[in-house]
Amino acid sequence: MQLAAARPFAVIDDVRHWLACDPGHDRLRAVLGKALARAGRPGSDAVATGRAAPARIYDYFLGGKDNYAVDRDAAREILAAVPAAADAARANRAFVRRAVRYMAGEGGIGQFLDVGAGLPTRGNVHEIARAERPGARVVYVDNDPVVLTHGRAILEDSAHVAVVSGDLRDPDAIWRRRRLRELIDPAEPVGVLLCGVLHFLSDAEDPFALVERLTAGLPPGSLVAVTHAWFGDLEPGAADRALAVYRRSTAEVRPRTPDEIARFLTGFAPVEPGLVAVTDWRPDTATDRVGCVLGAVGRRV
Ligand SMILES: C[S@@+](CC[C@H](N)C(=O)[O-])C[C@H]1O[C@@H](n2cnc3c(N)ncnc32)[C@H](O)[C@@H]1O
Structure with missing residues (x-):
């Protein structure tokens, strides 16, 4: 297994891609988190940490569908502060x-x-x-x-x-x-x-x-x-x-x-x-x- 063989860079892009298609996949998120940590970039990835991302908050404001619960919660909090x-x-x-x-x-x-x-x-x-x-x-x-x-x-x-x-x-x-x-x-x-x-x-x-x-x-x-x-x-x-x-x-x-x-x-x-x-x-x-x-x-x- 590439991860076990300490080749984390080989899996990061693939796993990011799969997670982008299926953001709720916790096992994949865990694999990405592990790969990023082994690559010396712990917590540096939006998908790995499940944090809201500006692109998706903006998508929500524009009425788009490419956003997740964490983005919608953030967007609603922003709207509560700044209704415009x-x-x-x-x-x-x-x-x-x-x-x-x-x-x-x-x-x-x-x-x-x-x-x-x-x-x-x-x-x-x-x-x-x-x-x-x-x-x-x-x-x-x-x-x-x-x-x-x-x-x-x-x-x-x-x-x-x-x-x-x-x-x-x-x-x-x-x-x-x-x-x-x-x-x-x-x-x-x-x-x-x-x-x-x-x-x-x-x-x-x-x-x-x-x-x-x-x-x-x-x-x-x-x-x-x-x-x-x-x-x-x-x-x-x-x-x-x-x-x-x-x-x-x-x-x-x-x-x-x-x-x-x-x-x-x-x-x-x-x-x-x-x-x-x-x-x-x-x-x-x-x-x-x-x-x-x-x-x-x-x-x-
Ligand atoms: C609010 S959206 C704006 C989208 C579009 N340009 C528009 O004005 O309608 C901001 C975008 O900038 C991207 N972004 C933020 N920081 C960036 C950086 N340092 N380099 C490249 N893209 C970045 C985000 O991922 C997001 O997709």
């Missing part, structure tokens, strides 16, 4: 759709890199991009094994779409992925999506340097879309209660101020209307303002 949380998730996703439509249409972008892509949902990036620009190529990147399993099953519907494992904390490794290099030509403008993901990076991880590194080689005409939590409008108590739920999940949230969020787009010229509440960024129809998520698109000049 589900509206904020929907507003964030609507921004993603409008930003991709802008990038593929007016922005002339034919290749997309979506980092922190999340679970498949209604109006996935490649569907929106292709409606504007048939043949658009999209690489989805995420660090959550459940997202990768569901994404591969649902999103990889053509040779022009790939779902790859990657972590924003290691931008160079993302650019080294074979499928990414097959689909994205770094000499041509790229549309990079960093939506709902940057607030999962702590200050200690130097998120500004990570984004600079990820976007360093992008040629002029490239566009970057960013959305980020800002809790300036919330009562301090409400924000603290929501943040405490994320602290118990697989990734903490670090909300930032508008000035800090704007810093992520250093080196990019803001596309009108600049950094605003996501509901105020080129809305299709009049919608109620949701102030706790800010968004912007920047162009490399």
Whole structure:
């Protein structure tokens, strides 16, 4: 047996995959926990520990079905503290759709890199991009094994779409992925999506340097879309209660101020209307303002 023979790495990916398909399988979870411990990564895996995960909490807010009891409990706790949380998730996703439509249409972008892509949902990036620009190529990147399993099953519907494992904390490794290099030509403008993901990076991880590194080689005409939590409008108590739920999940949230969020787009010229509440960024129809998520698109000049 591979585990007994002390080759834990050989089983981790397979067991993660099986667990993603059957998250309630306690024996599999135990095997994964043991393999991770032997690999020197005890407790480092969402599925192994049964903790809530941001991708699945977000899926619940969007009305999706790819979430488990632990995620739904966390989401309800967040909603009790911040009743606008589900509206904020929907507003964030609507921004993603409008930003991709802008990038593929007016922005002339034919290749997309979506980092922190999340679970498949209604109006996935490649569907929106292709409606504007048939043949658009999209690489989805995420660090959550459940997202990768569901994404591969649902999103990889053509040779022009790939779902790859990657972590924003290691931008160079993302650019080294074979499928990414097959689909994205770094000499041509790229549309990079960093939506709902940057607030999962702590200050200690130097998120500004990570984004600079990820976007360093992008040629002029490239566009970057960013959305980020800002809790300036919330009562301090409400924000603290929501943040405490994320602290118990697989990734903490670090909300930032508008000035800090704007810093992520250093080196990019803001596309009108600049950094605003996501509901105020080129809305299709009049919608109620949701102030706790800010968004912007920047162009490399
Ligand atoms: C709230 S969802 C956002 C999904 C989508 N981008 C959107 O805005 O609709 C955040 C996603 O970021 C992923 N994520 C969090 N930290 C990450 C990291 N360091 N590297 C890659 N993905 C990450 C999570 O797994 C999750 O799927």
